[in-house]
Amino acid sequence: MGLYRYHGKKLEPAMATKVVQPTNNGLTYTFPLRKNAQWSNGDPVTAQDFVFAWRRTVDPKTKSQYAYIYEGVANAKDITAGKKPVDTLGVKALDKHTLQVTLEKPIPYFNQLMASDFFFPQNPKVVHKWGKKFGTDAKTLVYNGPYKFVNWNSSDNSWTQVKNNRYWNAQAVKVPKLKYQVVKDASTALNLYQANKLDRVELSGDTSKQMKGSQGYGVLKQNSTVYLELNQKKLAFLKNQKLRQAMSLAINRQQLTKKVLGNGTSIATSVTAANMAFNPSNKSQDFMAATKKTGAANTKYDLTKAKEIWQQGLAETGQKKVKLTMVGDDTDISKQQSEFLQSQLEKLPGLKIELNNVPYKSRLSRSVSGDFDIVVTMWNADFPDPINFLTLFTTTASYNSGKWSNPQYDALVAKSMNEDANNPQARWHDMVAAQDILNEQQGVIPLYQNGQAFMTHKRLQHIDYGPGSLYNMVTLRVKNDK
Numbered sequence: 001m002g003l004y005r006y007h008g009k010k011l012e013p014a015m016a017t018k019v020v021q022p023t024n025n026g027l028t029y030t031f032p033l034r035k036n037a038q039w040s041n042g043d044p045v046t047a048q049d050f051v052f053a054w055r056r057t058v059d060p061k062t063k064s065q066y067a068y069i070y071e072g073v074a075n076a077k078d079i080t081a082g083k084k085p086v087d088t089l090g091v092k093a094l095d096k097h098t099l100q101v102t103l104e105k106p107i108p109y110f111n112q113l114m115a116s117d118f119f120f121p122q123n124p125k126v127v128h129k130w131g132k133k134f135g136t137d138a139k140t141l142v143y144n145g146p147y148k149f150v151n152w153n154s155s156d157n158s159w160t161q162v163k164n165n166r167y168w169n170a171q172a173v174k175v176p177k178l179k180y181q182v183v184k185d186a187s188t189a190l191n192l193y194q195a196n197k198l199d200r201v202e203l204s205g206d207t208s209k210q211m212k213g214s215q216g217y218g219v220l221k222q223n224s225t226v227y228l229e230l231n232q233k234k235l236a237f238l239k240n241q242k243l244r245q246a247m248s249l250a251i252n253r254q255q256l257t258k259k260v261l262g263n264g265t266s267i268a269t270s271v272t273a274a275n276m277a278f279n280p281s282n283k284s285q286d287f288m289a290a291t292k293k294t295g296a297a298n299t300k301y302d303l304t305k306a307k308e309i310w311q312q313g314l315a316e317t318g319q320k321k322v323k324l325t326m327v328g329d330d331t332d333i334s335k336q337q338s339e340f341l342q343s344q345l346e347k348l349p350g351l352k353i354e355l356n357n358v359p360y361k362s363r364l365s366r367s368v369s370g371d372f373d374i375v376v377t378m379w380n381a382d383f384p385d386p387i388n389f390l391t392l393f394t395t396t397a398s399y400n401s402g403k404w405s406n407p408q409y410d411a412l413v414a415k416s417m418n419e420d421a422n423n424p425q426a427r428w429h430d431m432v433a434a435q436d437i438l439n440e441q442q443g444v445i446p447l448y449q450n451g452q453a454f455m456t457h458k459r460l461q462h463i464d465y466g467p468g469s470l471y472n473m474v475t476l477r478v479k480n481d482k
Contacts, residue, residue, distance in 0.1 A: 006466025026106030047093035242313035264451030269295030404443035
């Protein structure tokens with residue numbers, strides 16, 4: 001468990017005793033830690049445990065895939081690049097129960113980051129004891145959260161978590177034991193659920209379509225969206241806004257999500273995920289709702305309008321017929337998705353779409369190298385803030401594979417991260433305005449937001465994932481229905 005955790009939309013203290021506000025113009029965070037917090041082996045959880053874990057993550061010897069998320073903490077980038085020693089990282093223990101973090105510049109979403117597992121503490125004694133074996137089975141781990149593993153190995157397809165009686169708030173944990181089972185086939189999982197052998201199962205594909213609307217069915221939206229990027233560097237005519245808008249309007253997202261995919265996906269009117277970030281002055285206003293007017297206007301299926309502005313775009317660019325290759329993944333569902341998109345887009349006069357479905361790694365490398373006309377791609381947010389998506393499409397961003405560019409958009413994104421970084425409401429308006437520009441111009445074409453479809457027994461109550469999709473186990477309750 002880290003410094004904070006989400007309870008619904010609200011960020012609450014966890015290992016910290018309060019949600020702190022930065023000092024020193026947004027550069028310094030000083031976290032008071034719980035003095036009664038313990039690891040499951042009885043060791044105290046101290047500020048030094050956070051220092052150790054953070055340094056270990058950014059150390060290039062660790063080769064952590066998520067070291068980049070520390071960028072902005074003083075010296076983190078130089079440390080991961082091997083330019084500075086690990087102990088220069090901007091984190092220190094002022095005493096056993098006070099952690100201080102120094103940033104290179106204000107990070108307006110820094111408190112949200114502190115709820116992420118990338119920033120959890122680690123017990124140095126245990127890590128050093130087990131070395132390369134650390135984390136490979138239950139005996140090599142210790143826990144500072146509400147539950148702990150018992151008799152678990154990394155190769156197991158089932159495992160059990162039991163209540164951690166040394167958790168600082170153990171009295172709030174009401175479910176003593178949780179059992180998990182890996183079931184790779186969704187139909188088998190559904191059968192086990194219907195036989196009352198499982199209380200909650202994830203569905204996909206046909207099983208999700210079959211059970212939608214039935215008692216116990218629900219969808220957990222993920223901070224992940226799927227969208228089309230058009231290669232505007234390779235094919236200059238795709239810089240024409242009308243052509244991009246027409247392609248977006250020609251796609252029936254309702255059919256795509258409900259009939260083709262049917263696995264918990266939902267229509268996206270913007271590339272930034274819904275149910276993730278909320279207006280700081282109006283906690284009920286979702287970011288996607290704040291930009292829905294421009295988003296809906298450019299993603300609502302309207303083939304008549306699509307054909308009209310497509311013809312206008314062709315005339316403006318001097319094109320007669322257009323032949324594009326669309327790159328996607330080679331899974332069965334991705335192939336079905338590509339075929340659907342092909343059938344939709346080819347309704348535009350003179351447009352021919354060829355499909356090229358390739359392995360995931362090949363699709364990624366081709367996106368990076370610009371070896372595509374259209375690519376079906378996806379982004380998963382690392383933390384629940386719109387900037388996670390918006391920075392992708394600035395002019396010089398490495399993930400801006402389609403090379404869409406707009407100076408006003410760039411300026412708004414930069415403003416939200418710099419001069420307005422310490423002003424939450426001004427920053428919100430910057431990001432909304434930037435998203436509106438991206439929506440209006442269809443710099444990328446949003447398709448849908450990913451989601452996980454579940455069947456959940458009515459006896460499971462208060463399942464809380466929060467905007468970061470991290471499970472808050474403390475809230476879980478089981479109703480005795482016997």
